[in-house]
Amino acid sequence: MQISASHRKKRHFRLGRGVSYALLTLVSAVVLLPLVLTFLYSFFPVSEMNAYLKTRGNYDESRWMDVLLSPSIVSLRQYYSLLIEKPVYLQLFANSVLYTAAILLGQALVIPSLAYALSRFKFPGRDMLFFFVLMLMVLPFQVTMAPSVLTMRALGLMNTPWAVILPMIFSPFYVFLIRQFMVGIPSEMVEAGMMDGAGTVRSFFHVILPISRPIVGAAAALSFADCWNMVEQPLIYLSNFREKMPLSVMFNQLSLDESGVAFAGAALYILPSLLIYSYFQEDILLGVQLSDMK
Amino acid sequence: MFTRKKSLWLFLLPGLAGLMLFYVVPFFGGIYFSMTDGTIHNQFIWFANYQRVWANEVFLLGLKNSLELSLLCAPSIFVLSFLLAVMLRSLAEKSLPFRNVLLMPYLVPSAALLVVWTLLFDFGGVVNRLVVAMGGQRVLWLESGMLRVPIVLLYIWKNVGFSVVIFSAALQAVPVEYYEFARLEGAGVIRQETRITLPLILPTAFVVFVLAWVNAFKIFKEVYFIGGAYPHDTVYTLQHFMNNQFAKLDYQLVTTAAYSFAVIVFVLFGAMYLGKGVRSSAN
Numbered sequence: 001m002q003i004s005a006s007h008r009k010k011r012h013f014r015l016g017r018g019v020s021y022a023l024l025t026l027v028s029a030v031v032l033l034p035l036v037l038t039f040l041y042s043f044f045p046v047s048e049m050n051a052y053l054k055t056r057g058n059y060d061e062s063r064w065m066d067v068l069l070s071p072s073i074v075s076l077r078q079y080y081s082l083l084i085e086k087p088v089y090l091q092l093f094a095n096s097v098l099y100t101a102a103i104l105l106g107q108a109l110v111i112p113s114l115a116y117a118l119s120r121f122k123f124p125g126r127d128m129l130f131f132f133v134l135m136l137m138v139l140p141f142q143v144t145m146a147p148s149v150l151t152m153r154a155l156g157l158m159n160t161p162w163a164v165i166l167p168m169i170f171s172p173f174y175v176f177l178i179r180q181f182m183v184g185i186p187s188e189m190v191e192a193g194m195m196d197g198a199g200t201v202r203s204f205f206h207v208i209l210p211i212s213r214p215i216v217g218a219a220a221a222l223s224f225a226d227c228w229n230m231v232e233q234p235l236i237y238l239s240n241f242r243e244k245m246p247l248s249v250m251f252n253q254l255s256l257d258e259s260g261v262a263f264a265g266a267a268l269y270i271l272p273s274l275l276i277y278s279y280f281q282e283d284i285l286l287g288v289q290l291s292d293m294k
Numbered sequence: 295m296f297t298r299k300k301s302l303w304l305f306l307l308p309g310l311a312g313l314m315l316f317y318v319v320p321f322f323g324g325i326y327f328s329m330t331d332g333t334i335h336n337q338f339i340w341f342a343n344y345q346r347v348w349a350n351e352v353f354l355l356g357l358k359n360s361l362e363l364s365l366l367c368a369p370s371i372f373v374l375s376f377l378l379a380v381m382l383r384s385l386a387e388k389s390l391p392f393r394n395v396l397l398m399p400y401l402v403p404s405a406a407l408l409v410v411w412t413l414l415f416d417f418g419g420v421v422n423r424l425v426v427a428m429g430g431q432r433v434l435w436l437e438s439g440m441l442r443v444p445i446v447l448l449y450i451w452k453n454v455g456f457s458v459v460i461f462s463a464a465l466q467a468v469p470v471e472y473y474e475f476a477r478l479e480g481a482g483v484i485r486q487e488t489r490i491t492l493p494l495i496l497p498t499a500f501v502v503f504v505l506a507w508v509n510a511f512k513i514f515k516e517v518y519f520i521g522g523a524y525p526h527d528t529v530y531t532l533q534h535f536m537n538n539q540f541a542k543l544d545y546q547l548v549t550t551a552a553y554s555f556a557v558i559v560f561v562l563f564g565a566m567y568l569g570k571g572v573r574s575s576a577n
Contacts (some may be wrong), residue, residue, distance in 0.1 A: 016483060022382035027378065028395040031451065034410045035402065041410075056416050065418040114309025120298045129310070136317050138504065138563055139556060140511040142360075142532050146453065146552035147324030148316050149545065187295065200301040221401065222456075229403040229497070235537055251405040251520050259409075268404035273401040281394055289333045289431035289463035 039080035041068070042267040045075040046260035051056035053259045078264030089254065089265060090245075100227040107223055112216060112227040114175050116204055119182035120190065130179070141232050141257040146169065152237065160169060163237035163245055174219045181291040182208060215291055217283030224276050257272065306577045324549050332546040339424035339461070354534035355527065357558075363531065364510035366446045371506045374450065376499070380487060381495045383465045384528055393462065397568065399433060404452055408519045433502035445516045453509060457502050464498035465491065480502070492554075511559070522562040 048071060055065050082089045110167060110288045118130050136144065148167050149158070185208065192205045209216070234249050242250075249270060255262035296302070347353050349567050378396065382389040414420050415435035422432045468491060476486050492499070514533035521529055523537065532555060539547045544569045 006528070017384050020384045022379070024381055024385070024389070024392045028392055031399060034407055034414070035398070037410050037413075038406065053413075055418070056412065057435075059417055063414070063418055064423060065416055067420065067423075087569055087570070094432040110309045113305040114313075115311070117302055117306035120296055121302045122295050123300065123302055123306075131320060133313070135560075136313070136321075138435065138508055139559060140508060142315060142512070142536055142558065143552045143556040144321070144538065146545070146549040147327075149318035149540075149546070150324055150327060150549070151316055151320040167316040170309060170316055172313070172317070175309065175313075200296055200299050204305070208308060214434060225403075228401075229405070229515070231405070231518060232512075232533060235518075239541065248403055250403050251403075252385070252408060255409055262409045266409055269406040270402050273403060277398055277401045284397065285393060285459060286464075288459050289466065291463075 010209065029126070038263055038266045038270065042069070042078055044071040044075050044078070044263070045073060046077050046081060046104065048072055049078070050260040053262075074166065078261040079268070080262045081258075082264050082268065085260070090242070091270070092245065092247040092250050092254070094249060096228060096243060099161065099230075099246050100224060102161075102165045103168045103227045104220060104223060104257075107171065107174060108220075109172050110169055111171070111219070112178055112209065112212070113204070115178035115182055116208055118175070119179045120203075120208065121200075133172045133175050133179075137176050144238055145232070149236065156169035159238055159241045164230070164233045168230075168233065171223065171226070174223055176217055177219050177287075177291065178212065180289065181212055185211055186289065199225075214283045215287035217280050218287035221276055221280035221284055228273055278283075301567075318326075325553060328546065328550040328577065331545070332544075343546050344554060347550045349545060350547075352530075352538075353532075353535055353554075355498035356532040357466075359528065359530055359556065360511060360532040363442065363446065363478075363513050363529070364507060366442070367449050367513060368503065368507040370446070370450055371454050371457050371510070372503050374453050375461050376503065378454070378458045379461035379465055380491070382462055392460070398457050399452045400455045402452070404448060404515050405519055407448065407452075411444055411448055411520070438526055441521060441526055441529050445513070445520060445529060448516045449510070449513055453506070456504055460498060460502050462507075463494070464495040468494050479551055500566075504566065520524055536560050 044052075046062055053070055054068070058065075069251050080273045118126060118133070144167075153160045157166070189211065190207055193207045198206065230246065231248050234245050238244055251265065251269060255265060258265075309533055328343055329338055329340055331342070358406070382392060416422070417432060417434060417436075421435065425431070425433060433443075435441070442464050442573045472490050472494075474487055476490055481489065512533070514531050517529045517531055517534070518527055523534065525534070526529075532551070536551060539551070
C-alpha cells in the first residue's frame with residue numbers, strides 16, 4: 001500500500017516537472033521571439049523590408065501579412081546605411097552612450113558609499129533618512145519630476161544634459177537595493193578587519209565592497225537598463241534640445257522615417273544591453289538572492 | 295556598526311546632498327509652489343490649483359488610465375512571476391537557461407521592440423493568425439480600445455523577469471523538509487503552495503507587489519512609442535497629461551497634479567503597509 005502510494009507521488013512529481021519544462025520552454029520561446037525576429041530581419045535587404053512593412057495596416061479580411069523567415073539574399077545593407085551613410089543614428093547612439101556612462105559613473109561614486117553610511121553606521125536621523133529613501137523610491141516619476149523641474153530651473157540646468165544626468169545619479173532604488181545587501185553582511189567580518197587596524201574607509205574598500213560585488217554588479221546592470229531605456233526624463237528636461245536627445249527617445253521617429261533600416265537600428269540598439277546582460281546576469285541572480293528583500 | 299565616526303560624513307554627504315537637492319527639498323518646496331498662483335505677484339492661493347486640477351477632465355482621464363493600466367499590469371506580473379518561479383524551482387539546476395531568458399527583456403530597450411511589436415499585432419499579423427486559428431475573429435489591436443492589449447503585453451514581456459528573480463530567491467529560502475512533511479501528510483501540490491510557500495514568502499511577495507505596482511504606475515514609454523504624445527483616450531496616461539501641460543508651461547498645474555497623485559500613492563501604500571503590519575503581527 002505504502003509503496004504504491006509513494007510511487008504514485010513520485011510519478012506525479014515527475015509529471016509536474018515535465019509540465020514545468022514544457023511550459024517554460026513555451027514561455028521562453030515567446031519571450032525570445034521578438035528579439036530573434038529583430039535580429040533576423042536586420043539582415044534583410046532594405047528594399048525587401050520596405051516592401052514588407054508596406055503590407056502593414058491592411059484591413060482586408062481576406063489578406064494576411066506574409067510570415068517572412070528567410071531573406072531573398074542575406075544583406076548587411078541596413079547596417080551599412082545606418083553606420084556609414086546616415087550619421088544621425090550614430091549621433092543619437094553616442095548621446096545614449098554619454099548619458100549612460102555619465103550616470104553610471106556618478107552612481108558608482110555616490111550610491112555604494114551612501115548605502116554603506118545607511119547600513120553600517122549608527123547616527124541620529126538615520127532611520128528617518130532611510131525612510132525618505134523608501135518614500136522616494138515608491139513615488140512614481142510623475143510625482144518627483146515636477147518638483148525637480150523647479151530645482152533645475154533654479155539652477156539654470158533646464159535643457160542641458162545635466163538635468164537628465166544629475167537626478168538619475170541619486171536614484172533612490174539603487175540606494176535601497178545595495179543597502180539591503182550591506183545590512184546583511186555579518187559584523188564579524190568587519191570587526192576582524194578592525195582588529196587589524198582598519199578604519200571605516202579601509203573596511204569599506206577592502207571588506208564591504210568586495211563582498212557586495214554581486215549586488216553592485218546587479219545594480220549597475222539594472223541602472224544601465226534604466227539609462228539606456230529612458231524616455232520620460234529627456235522628454236521633460238530637454239524639451240527644446242532635440243540634438244541632445246538619447247536614442248531611446250528618437251528611435252521611434254527614426255524608424256518611421258527610415259522603416260527599411262529600422263530592424264538593423266533596433267538590433268544595434270539592443271546589442272549593448274545583451275552584452276551587459278550576459279556579463280552581469282549571474283550578479284543579478286545572486287545579488288537579489290542574497291539581499292534582504294523585505 | 296560604527297558609531298560617532300567623523301568619517302561618516304565622507305560617505306554620507308555626497309549622496310545626501312544630491313538626494314536633498316534633487317528630491318527632498320524640491321518635494322517640500324513644491325508643496326508651497328503648488329499653492330501659489332504662478333503670476334508675477336506670486337500670491338498664496340491655498341488649494342485653488344488643486345480644485346483646478348481635479349476639475350480638469352484630461353487629468354482625470356490620465357489618472358484613471360494610469361491606475362487602470364497599472365491594475366492590469368501589476369497583478370498579471372505578480373501572478374505570472376509567482377507561477378514561473380514555482381515552475382523554475384521544480385527544475386532545480388536545470389532552470390538556469392530559462393531564468394536567463396526570462397530576465398533578458400528587462401535590459402532590452404522597449405523602443406527597439408516597437409517595430410516588431412507592430413508587425414506581430416498588425417491586422418494581418420501573427421497574433422491575429424493565432425486568434426483565427428483558435429476560431430476567433432480578427433482584432434484591430436493597434437487601434438482604439440484594444441491598444442491596451444499590446445501595450446500591457448509589451449510591459450509584461452519586459453518586466454516579468456525581474457519579479458521572477460525576486461520570487462525565486464525567496465522560494466529557495468523555504469526549507470525542502472516542509473514540503474516533504476506536507477506530502478507525507480497528504481497535501482497536494484496546490485495545497486503545498488498555498489499553505490506553505492505563500493505564507494513563508496509573504497514579506498517578499500509584498501515587496502514584489504509594491505515594486506510591480508510602483509513601476510506599473512509609470513507606464514508611459516510603451517504607450518508613447520505605440521500611440522505618440524496624444525494617443526487614444528483609453529491609453530492616455532498621467533504622464534501624457536504632465537508632458538503636455540509642461541509643454542504649455544503650466545508648471546503650477548503639473549506640480550499640483552503631481553502632488554494629487556502623490557497623495558493617492560501614499561494612501562494606497564500606507565494602507566497596504568498597515569495591512570501587512572496587522573497581518574504579520576497577527577501571526
